[in-house]
Amino acid sequence: MVLSDTLDGDWITTALSTTARTHAIGNLAGPHYDEVRRITEDRVARIRTAVTERLTSEINYWDGRAVDAKTKELQGSKPKGGFTSGHARNIADDLQARLERRNHQLDEELDLSNQPPTVVGGAVVIPQGLLDRLNGERTQPPQMYAKDVEEVDRRAVAAVLAVEKGLGREPTEMPHHQPGYDIESRDPKSGDLYFIEVKGRIEGSDTVTVKARQVRQAQNTPDRFILAIASVPEDRDAEPSVRYLLRPFQDTELPFAAVSVNLSLPKLLAESVEPA
16 A cells, blocks of 8 residues: 555554644633533522422521410420421431532532543544645646536536537527526527537546536426536547436425436436537
């Protein structure tokens, strides 16, 4: 493997044990700890308030019962309900002990500690361009690739315009921002307009991406929409070959939030016809 020496280097261990851990401490563990602490403090405060109010109310009640029972006992009469002052005092003391235990438990929940993260695994992402360069293959920078795409699209549209003129129609290339299709072609005999979406692909490509708005345009005008596929040779002097798909998306159901769909180019070509 061309990257075996690189992947065997000490830098990978250092990246995992030091770089990744340092990044996690500064950017992940700290904010996570702060968030957990805030949530815990809010929850404990609410619980403490509710527990204190409830148990304090009960303690005050039994304190009052103990005082009343003691007064009646000193007067030689029996308290209501048969409760003695000692019994009422024991209940009040038990409630006070419960309140102290619950507050101690809540204090323990607030005793949070921020432990350093442990790295359990990692992944090395290798750019395809690096592999191509190491294998001695020629690679292009993104700006050159973009220019190639524009060139393929230009040649494809030009080829379809020529086909339409050869069919006796009057094609007009739409502005680049035109939604739904690339060419509007008029039949001078019938006056019918055809809406043509052009997909240019270098010979050997496998897929075609169609935007959702183009699919909807085809479904809205099924008898007038044409999906033109232009296979563009790498030789710039060679003419692209053009095939037409009629009613290409009549059975297509787009997902609600779909932006585009990827289609198999060989399957589309198998269903295509000669322009006519």
